[in-house]
Amino acid sequence: MRGAVMYAPGDVRVEERSDPRIVKPTDAIIRLSATCVCGSDLWPYRGVENLPWPAPMGHEYAGIVEEVGSEVTTIKPGQFVIGSFFASDNTCEICQAGYQSSCIHRHGVGQEGAQAERLRLPLADGTLVATPEVPADDLVPSLLAASDVLGTGWFGAVAAEVGPGKTVAVVGDGAVGLLAVLAAKQLGAERIIAMSRHEPRQQLAREYGATDIVEERGDDGVAKIKELTNGLGAHSVVEAVGTQESMMQAIRATRAGGHVGYVGVAHGVELPGEELFFSHVHLYGGPAPVRRFLPELIDLIWNRQIDPGKVFDLELPLEQAAAGYEAMDKRQAIKVLLRP
Numbered sequence: 001m002r003g004a005v006m007y008a009p010g011d012v013r014v015e016e017r018s019d020p021r022i023v024k025p026t027d028a029i030i031r032l033s034a035t036c037v038c039g040s041d042l043w044p045y046r047g048v049e050n051l052p053w054p055a056p057m058g059h060e061y062a063g064i065v066e067e068v069g070s071e072v073t074t075i076k077p078g079q080f081v082i083g084s085f086f087a088s089d090n091t092c093e094i095c096q097a098g099y100q101s102s103c104i105h106r107h108g109v110g111q112e113g114a115q116a117e118r119l120r121l122p123l124a125d126g127t128l129v130a131t132p133e134v135p136a137d138d139l140v141p142s143l144l145a146a147s148d149v150l151g152t153g154w155f156g157a158v159a160a161e162v163g164p165g166k167t168v169a170v171v172g173d174g175a176v177g178l179l180a181v182l183a184a185k186q187l188g189a190e191r192i193i194a195m196s197r198h199e200p201r202q203q204l205a206r207e208y209g210a211t212d213i214v215e216e217r218g219d220d221g222v223a224k225i226k227e228l229t230n231g232l233g234a235h236s237v238v239e240a241v242g243t244q245e246s247m248m249q250a251i252r253a254t255r256a257g258g259h260v261g262y263v264g265v266a267h268g269v270e271l272p273g274e275e276l277f278f279s280h281v282h283l284y285g286g287p288a289p290v291r292r293f294l295p296e297l298i299d300l301i302w303n304r305q306i307d308p309g310k311v312f313d314l315e316l317p318l319e320q321a322a323a324g325y326e327a328m329d330k331r332q333a334i335k336v337l338l339r340p
């Protein structure tokens with residue numbers, strides 16, 4: 001089969017990879033209807049993070065089940081399924097508490113490489129959620145978004161305790177940040193401030209429910225949020241970048257007693273203890289337990305109540321994955337959908 005492999009920073013190739021096979025009786029094999037490039041794939045692409053090169057790439061997926069192992073009971077060939085970037089049993093104590101991305105048996109789907117024609121999913125019964133029927137084509141991008149960016153943005157909003165009457169600020173205007181805006185709207189936020197300096201992203205943020213846009217970043221961005229909130233800061237801030245600057249921007253834009261939900265994968269972030277101590281800000285985040293939210297999110301998409309697939313503003317054949325990485329790296333595209 002064809003699949004994307006990263007050989008070194010900036011070097012993505014689509015090449016022949018061996019077809020995935022059932023390895024354990026709890027596995028499933030799916031044929032991907034769509035896959036995509038993640039903002040987090042840009043960390044190794046930019047040389048910020050090392051991978052065991054050459055590395056198969058991709059951890060977001062939606063597609064049709066082709067084959068299941070002998071111990072798989074709920075997932076059946078022919079179903080259209082979505083799952084998270086961590087496979088999980090969904091039965092251990094950690095999963096039952098809603099933290100499937102820390103499952104005691106978790107397995108990173110990225111190791112299997114989802115930017116490909118087919119994919120092996122471990123722990124199929126725990127990991128995969130089937131749609132009621134095979135979806136119409138126009139729903140596929142939104143269902144694919146549920147695999148990571150929607151679930152991650154949603155968790156960011158939940159972690160930041162977004163709710164009715166609250167003012168929410170979102171740091172980061174990538175797909176996760178934009179979908180945190182969508183989540184904040186769905187969860188009843190009164191005011192949603194998107195921090196973005198890119199016009200097309202501002203426009204999508206507004207479509208998703210942003211009431212205000214702040215273009216400034218760093219200390220200036222914090223000052224602007226304070227100005228919009230009677231000097232107090234936002235109740236809830238979603239951090240969807242993962243740098244020192246964005247994390248501090250999120251913490252400082254939050255009012256005393258408020259909550260930061262951080263879902264940007266932290267790279268080199270160090271928190272100042274003394275400032276945190278006196279801030280009275282709640283910090284909570286991590287790799288989103290997307291599996292917890294999947295049934296609810298799939299339902300919202302199926303009933304066309306939300307349209308998270310709009311974050312895909314470039315669609316390419318899988319063969320052109322390298323161009324997809326480049327477009328996201330240069331911020332020419334918010335998120336790139338790949339068709340195997």
Ligand SMILES: [Zn+2]
Binds near residue numbers: 096
């Ligand atoms: Zn588990």
